[in-house]
Amino acid sequence: MEELKIEKIKEGTVIDHIPKGNAINVIKILGICSDSSASIGINVPSSRMGSKDIIKIEGRSLSATEIAKLSMVAPKATINQIRNYKVEIKSNVDLPERVIGIVRCINTRCITRAMEPIKSEFYIVASEPMTIRCIYCEIEMNGNMIHDNII
Amino acid sequence: MTGRDIISISDLSIEEIFEIFGAAERLSKAVTGRGIDLLKGRVLASLFFEPSTRTRLSFESAMAKLGGTSISISDPASSSLSKGETLADTIKIIDSYSDVIVIRHPKDGAAKLASRFAEHPVINAGDGAGQHPTQTLLDLFTMWKEKKEISGLNVGIVGDLRYGRTVHSLAIALVRMGANLFLISPEELAMPSHLLRAISVESSPKISNSLERIIPNLDVVYATRIQKERFPDEAEYLKVADSYKINAKLLSKGKEDVIVMHPLPRVNEIDSEVDSTKYAKYFDQAKNGVPVRMAILSKILGEEY
Numbered sequence: 001m002e003e004l005k006i007e008k009i010k011e012g013t014v015i016d017h018i019p020k021g022n023a024i025n026v027i028k029i030l031g032i033c034s035d036s037s038a039s040i041g042i043n044v045p046s047s048r049m050g051s052k053d054i055i056k057i058e059g060r061s062l063s064a065t066e067i068a069k070l071s072m073v074a075p076k077a078t079i080n081q082i083r084n085y086k087v088e089i090k091s092n093v094d095l096p097e098r099v100i101g102i103v104r105c106i107n108t109r110c111i112t113r114a115m116e117p118i119k120s121e122f123y124i125v126a127s128e129p130m131t132i133r134c135i136y137c138e139i140e141m142n143g144n145m146i147h148d149n150i151i
Numbered sequence: 152m153t154g155r156d157i158i159s160i161s162d163l164s165i166e167e168i169f170e171i172f173g174a175a176e177r178l179s180k181a182v183t184g185r186g187i188d189l190l191k192g193r194v195l196a197s198l199f200f201e202p203s204t205r206t207r208l209s210f211e212s213a214m215a216k217l218g219g220t221s222i223s224i225s226d227p228a229s230s231s232l233s234k235g236e237t238l239a240d241t242i243k244i245i246d247s248y249s250d251v252i253v254i255r256h257p258k259d260g261a262a263k264l265a266s267r268f269a270e271h272p273v274i275n276a277g278d279g280a281g282q283h284p285t286q287t288l289l290d291l292f293t294m295w296k297e298k299k300e301i302s303g304l305n306v307g308i309v310g311d312l313r314y315g316r317t318v319h320s321l322a323i324a325l326v327r328m329g330a331n332l333f334l335i336s337p338e339e340l341a342m343p344s345h346l347l348r349a350i351s352v353e354s355s356p357k358i359s360n361s362l363e364r365i366i367p368n369l370d371v372v373y374a375t376r377i378q379k380e381r382f383p384d385e386a387e388y389l390k391v392a393d394s395y396k397i398n399a400k401l402l403s404k405g406k407e408d409v410i411v412m413h414p415l416p417r418v419n420e421i422d423s424e425v426d427s428t429k430y431a432k433y434f435d436q437a438k439n440g441v442p443v444r445m446a447i448l449s450k451i452l453g454e455e456y
């Protein structure tokens with residue numbers, strides 16, 4: 001394993017194998033600002049990905065919803081739960097079959113944007129690059145279009 | 152197909168499409184004159200949040216010929232039922248009054264939403280997303296009836312391929328069924344590239360801006376409406392409208408048995424001199440809407456014929 005140039009954490013979560021340049025998007029999506037401290041590695045060399053981003057969040061674990069949101073930005077990320085400086089649980093981000101209630105449809109004429117008792121819902125068309133299709137209006141969204149519309 | 156929603160043409164397999172054609176043929180023979188009792192006591196609710204008189208009448212006629220009844224709200228957009236009410240609530244109520252709902256709505260994906268809240272089947276009669284599966288089915292049925300098969304057919308779609316969104320689902324369905332597509336339009340009304348990519352997965356359509364050049368190849372000319380509001384000025388519109396106008400002289404350069412279709416209403420894409428020629432099939436096409444809708448209604452209501 002490659003040497004990381006960022007500090008080890010005592011308790012918390014390490015999100016590894018984020019596609020390079022996407023750490024900032026992950027921070028934004030997870031809303032890491034006031035309640036926890038995080039260190040970010042950008043363009044870290046990786047045997048698997050060439051180079052990657054990595055985030056270490058002190059004193060915090062991820063909820064299922066947060067993992068679902070993370071999957072939209074970093075579908076191949078690894079989540080390490082750290083306890084007492086050691087990796088306690090290591091898991092991969094699983095791409096859900098449907099993306100429900102976490103991305104807003106970009107189409108303003110879509111019925112999911114009206115005041116209706118439904119959540120947004122997308123099929124996954126491709127994961128590289130991440131492409132999703134609204135099951136209601138059938139519009140396709142990818143890349144930043146998705147990142148900018150995570151609810 | 153009992154209980155199935157008909158939201159998008161791609162929800163139907165090729166086999167199911169042919170099953171519908173077969174039933175439409177049988178039913179059109181059976182209902183000449185008095186009609187039959189196949190759907191006696193069944194109620195169709197038509198909810199047209201956007202006017203489309205002929206689609207609605209065609210559904211209601213199909214239901215009546217099969218012995219069923221139709222109920223409708225004359226103007227759902229302004230009725231008390233929908234004031235401040237969600238579409239989901241409206242659908243739940245109408246669903247409790249009826250056995251099948253036919254909906255037309257301006258919002259993209261509205262019919263899909265309706266299908267989620269209705270227990271009975273929902274038929275999409277056109278939504279903002281450009282799906283209008285019963286129109287697509289009657290277009291395909293007309294080609295099949297006239298030409299005996301769709302696979303291998305050379306079909307030219309002419310006119311507005313950019314904004315005419317029901318044409319997009321027709322193009323996709325034709326390619327799925329093995330037809331060869333010819334896309335004929337001025338550059339400013341060309342088919343959007345993402346659709347072209349979707350279509351080109353199975354075959355590569357031929358693209359041209361000249362119907363005159365392409366017509367000798369075609370078995371079917373499918374004309375679409377060219378709308379004035381798509382052009383910056385009247386002169387530009389007239390220039391395009393004129394160069395894509397279908398008349399007897401143009402058709403004489405085509406195959407002996409070429410047919411002309413149009414979803415109607417036409418503006419002036421087809422010269423009225425064509426109406427009385429053997430090429431004209433657009434009125435038959437409109438007429439086919441009734442047996443095709445009878446076939447769909449009987450199938451999803453579980454009454455095979």
Ligand SMILES: [Zn+2]
Pocket residue numbers: 105106107110111112134135136137138139260
């Ligand atoms: Zn949508």
